[in-house]
Amino acid sequence: MRTTLLAIISVAAFLGLAYAGAPEGKPIYVAKCQGCHAPNGEGKPAIAKMFNVTLPALGSKEIQAKSDADLKKVITEGHGKMKPVAGLEERQVADVVAFVRTLKE
Ligand code: HEC
Incomplete structure (x- = not known):
């Protein structure tokens, strides 16, 4: 009984790890x-200029220190000057956040 429970817990933990979301998040990113943040999250200079902001590198300590929430x-x-990104389901938002974590410098 106890081993069954442990087995269930480890399978669930494994699935949780396997579903980290990053591969699903990449195409969403x-x-x-x-288009604004560049493939590596550095930010596109032309966009920064257009919005008249400094685009923070998404892989930077400052951004990575933020919680998923x-x-x-x-x-x-x-x-700030970034508008809400439309057309994403909750799960896709979580996936793209998981991808942003892979940009960590
Ligand atoms: C149309 C351009 C544009 C798009 C598309 C866009 N962003 Fe941004 N983003 C910006 C700009 C501009 C800022 C800086 C805003 C400011 O400082 O006023 C920013 C800032 C950010 C920040 C930093 C926020 C902070 O706390 O300083 C994060 C994180 C971020 N964007 C993530 C994303 C993610 C993830 C996506 C896609 C789901 C995305 N952005 C799509 C333009 C964009």
Whole structure:
């Protein structure tokens, strides 16, 4: 009984790790973020100029220090001059946040 329970817990933990979301998040990033933030998250100079802001590198300590909840909020509610990103389901938002974590410098 106890071993069954342990087995169930480890399978669930394994699935949780396997579903880190980053691979699913990449195409979403490419479609919804890359146009402004560049493939590596550094930010496109032309966009920074257009918005008259300094685009923070998404892989920087400053951004990576934010919680997943904070990053989700930036995406769904916008931040400063960044408008909310439309057309993403909750799960896609989580996936793209997982991808942003892979940009860590
Ligand atoms: C149309 C251009 C554009 C798109 C598309 C865009 N962003 Fe942004 N993003 C910006 C700008 C401009 C800022 C800086 C806003 C400011 O400082 O006023 C920014 C800032 C950010 C920040 C930093 C927020 C902070 O707390 O400083 C994060 C994180 C971010 N964007 C993530 C994303 C993600 C993830 C996506 C895709 C789901 C995305 N952005 C799509 C333009 C964009």
